[in-house]
Amino acid sequence: MEGSKKISYFRNYRFPVLLLAAIAVGCIVGVMLGPKAEALKPVGTIFLNLIFTVVVPLVLISISSAVANIANLKTLGKILGIMLAIFIITGFLSSSLMISAVKLFPPAEGVQIELPKPEQTEPLKTGDQIVSTFTVPDFSDLLSRKNMLPLIIFSILFGMAVSLAGEKGKTVARGLEALAEVMMKLISILMWIAPIGLGAYFANLVGVFGPELLGSYARAAAVYYPVAIIYFVLFFTLYAFIAGGNKGIRTFWKEILTPAVTALGTGSSVATIPANLAAAQKIGVDREVREIVIPIGATIHMDGSCLSAILKISFLFGIFGMPFTGLDTYLTAFLIALLSGTVMSGVPGGGFIGELLIVTMYGFPPEALPILAILGTLVDPPATMVNATGDTVSSMIVTRWLKGKEWMKQKLAAG
Template sequence: MKAYRFPLFLIAAIIIGSILGILLGERAEVLKPLGDIFLNLMFTIVVPLVFFSISAVIANMSNLKRLGTIMTWMMIVFIVTGIISSIVMIAAVTLSPPAAGVSIQFETPEEIDESLSLGAQIVQAVTVPDFVDIFSRTSMLALIIMSVLVGFATNLAGSEGRIFAQFLNSGAQVMRKLVGIIMYYAPIGLGAYFASLVGVFGPELLGSYAKAMIVYYPVAILYFLIGFTLYAFIAGGKSGVKVFWKNILTPAVTALSTGSSVATIPANLQATEKMGVHKDVRDVVIPLGASIHMDGSALAAILKIAFLFGIFQMDFLSFQTFAIAIGISLLVGTVMSGVPGGGFIGEMLIITMYGFPMEALPILAILGTLVDPPATMVNASGDAVSSMLVSRAVEGDEWMDEAERPAS
């Protein structure tokens, strides 16, 4: 019970927050600043944490070939799990169409800024024009790339870079301790944030989007419970399942409440350390996964497509439609998520690929907001179990036997 004490404390705080949200309604938004404090603390720590963690692990890596192996398997795992999540949601929306009986009045969307091409958006995602801009969570993918390059440069500097490598390693340790301090405030912050979410968005769940919510929430939760249990079993057998569920609740609850995979990086790094995932694996997979691995977003992309097909009374049941939908969900969940405004680009992609009118854009925006909490929970938790799968692929079947886990 000691290992589950803090996660259960977080869950209790969220339940209390949810009850307050129901009772207070929109007045619960007065509690939002308490949640914003926690969210801002996590966003503040995430930039130095990612920089020091990635740079330190590469700077101190004696075998750079291993890094290439880790990243190769990471991408394979991300793509395969993305395809699986897409197929799961296709099955769900086929059995229970999310737009059945729904009537939504179309509104003209706000004017869209098309001044930047997709190429320019990608440039913005992987680089920044000035050094100070790298220290922003809005430039997360650029920060990760720069952290990798700094780690490589330090490693290649040999003995002359040893002192800097020690500084990076020391910085990584200090940031992890700071995360532990911030997490003491998590029950208050997450409880308040969830009260605000339930109070503000609760009424919309009873409106035109209720059927889509009834489809998405159970599927996301079942994928979280059954899918991740299966992945953990593949990664480490019964021991893998046990160690995964023993440590995943804290990052899952953090992601569910904050709606941010980036804000969940610190909790995920702590959890995967306790799972026994090797330092170089978790320090690469977790930060990158927060930017480019989104199983929950892939589930949501399929739901959005099926929802629009139902509203416009189009036939969703065809192989070509399914194939395009899976392709879009992979782009939205693995590629677009690393691009500034990636969610918007993904929704635009859905509209243009199928020829829907632009008036459908607000529908997708609202639906995306309503499914965001469980989607983020699946996204972030998927990064943790993916790090276990990568560990098995890189280190072999006995990786759990050789793992050194800190005391819970």
């Protein structure tokens, strides 16, 4: 019995452990080689390019298939409504946690940073931005990971059209379902080269950019990293408990390590969609839920970005000698964090627009913009990990509200 448990644990965790080991080796190689480690960058880039190449057809096919095969479109409305409510609530909670952290440990205390002139920027045009957020002028523009939100909207509408087409639509729906299965098999093939790709990628990052991590921004990063880890461990455990009780916690942590390491290594929520879909499937999340919530969440659900938005705001307040206090200041910070984490993240160039929003809404000089860009780069790995893995636990909560609190037991009983 004891031997079989050891074999089971090995099977469950061998791949994430392999990924972590590859990343650790990559970091060591990066330290040893220094800037010469940049020679390994093409190996990591090849892996990332393969993943990014698959993401667009995967999102198009999986969402269209999930919507097309939902018997009752009212169910789709429920899924989307519950999903959006969860995204907003978790974004508020993550923002609140970071506000508490920066009050206890001001990130800009004693920091001295020169203010370089940023590149000339155009003012934010709300009307144009709304148009580019939800639509593109040509179908070919949909076939790009830079336009994920328009692609998701098109996929939902296409799936609805298939569902409403009656008997003729059922043939298309079955074809989409088969294509979705093929895409998941393709993803499983690509993930087996992930250790090599991520190891090489991290070797380059550590070798080329390692010294910069020890500069003036170290204190801000030292605030963000522990808070992100606390949110990742404690709050995701709470969310998993809400979704499925103790069984939900065990199952979530059993399956989430591969998506977490993938997000940490790739720095992209979109690139983590395949790993998240596979994890949600193993957890027992219904196909119609996981193939809607996870791709949409990769675009508009960013708890890690909410954390970083509050950090950036507090950092600027400290640099410019302004007290980060007062109800108006906090309410504006919450608004910016939610916009950065739920709306702006789906906009092309959304990270930059979120930073521009911080500068303009608080009236900071334009020289503050490059400060936020550098800080955003430093906190990006854990932020992406929180962003991406939050989609999986959100899909569990959506399933709990749709299927009832016994959904995991029912899934287990059904085999």
